[in-house]
Amino acid sequence: MSFGTPVYSKALKQAVRDAYAAGLLMVGAAGNGSAGVEYPAAFPEVMAVAAVNPEAKISEFCNTGEELEVAAPGEKVKVASFFDGNEVTHGTSIAVPHVTGAASLLWEKDLTKSNEFIRVLIRESAKDLEGTDVCGLLDVGYAEQSYDAFAEQFVEGDAALETAVIPDNTEEPERFTNINTDESYVEGRWKGSDHKGAVDKGSSGLGFSSAVISIVKQGTVYPDQNVDWSKGEYHPWWHGRWETTTTTVKRMKHTRLNWDVNYVAVLEMVTEIAYEGGEIRSYMTYDWFDGMDPDTYAEVKNDLIVLKGKFGKVLSENTKANRKYFLHGCAIHSITDAFAHSTTRPDGTRIAHTGEPKQADDITYYSGRYKMAIYTVENILKELKNEIISDGDDVLRAVKKKCLEGDVKFKILKIKPYLNANGYYHSVLDQININARTG
DSSP states (O other): OOOOBSSOOHHHHHHHHHHHHTTOOEEEEOOSSSSBOOBTTTSTTEEEEEEEOTTSSBOTTOOBSTTEEEEEEOSSEEEEOGGGOEEEEOSHHHHHHHHHHHHHHHHTTOTTSOHHHHHHHHHHTOEEETTEEEEEEOOHHHHHHHHHHHHHHOOTTOGGGHHHHSOOBOOOOOOOOOOOOOSOBOOOOOOOTTOOOOBOOSTTOOOOBHHHHHHHHHHHHHHHHOTTTOOTTTOGGGTTOSBOOTTOOOOSOOSSSOOBOOHHHHHHHHHHHHTTTTOOOTTOOGGGSTTOOHHHHHHHHHHHHHHHTTHHHHOSSOOHHHHHHHHHHHHHHHHHHHHHHSEEOTTSOBOOSSSSSOGGGOTTTTTHHHHHHHHHHHHHHHHHHTTOOOOHHHHHHHHHHHHHHOOOOOEEETHHHHHHHTTOOOTTHHHHEESSOOO
């Protein structure tokens, strides 16, 4: 469980009790606010999990308390990201899956074993951690090694046997000093209502709190999760598509059936509105955003107006700042999808998004696409940190950087005219631009 709250709930307590009585093993994130362990992890029926850093020490951001039972890796962990890619992340929610996986491996030995058996085995086989005697570091290997001896002597509810059966795990925890931080670094955990967050110490060095990045991440997946925005052929402005199609869902009245969608102008529009907390000011007509057309503008505006009415449910705290971060995530999703859905092979043939293989979302297929997308995200986050609206400059700088590195064998549909319309020009665009697919 990766959700948390500092507020005690009688209903949540009862639900946890019922689940434990039914034989479920519940594993919960302690929280990232450098405070006390949050609920539900704080309930005695739940294994509260702490995060450790690559040096095998409890992470600075991790909530602490006597409720902690075990720790697991929770900093600089590579996980799946948008565009079928990866990112490096941290948080107690990143530590929880390690414990869940260990429990699964141990439980498959004998499915008749109780949740208490698995819980105590994990806890008592953990390695000692420097600087704390509250909990140890998960060691599934030692747990498996100790399994048979532990099973012979374990008695349900007999806490006296816990430390007598398994000798202390005195093996030195493994430390990792060479961490690959080439991936985008964000922090993960579904935050508590008053989560203060830890300062981002990732490769970007921008200092975002985990709470902020968590909200940005919510926004990055929202276009795929929200049924009213999902699928690029239906809602191209949220999925980096360069044009509408006959299947595009059009909720507003238009004078034409199909039109070009300037994904760069969409980036500028959404991030500028983000700084207004989602409010679309009267001066924000379509021609306020360089390169925007009235039809795309009308559709994006309508979607954002509808979203405004949902923020109370989408965000745990519906504040202007949180709406700003969330909308930046939506903008990131849109522009990074352009490198998947608006690209072609060098000869202009389509990189397929449907069927098999789904090459458009394969980051190893013309891998420079994904790297260019990552550079764009880094630029957008830097602008966000400095309260600057993102636009074509962030995209152009990413294109130039990747082209300078080489390995740019793909083409991007209409990136030159779209960037030009947004006010940005460079000869490098001739290298990667293509105005139409050849097949």
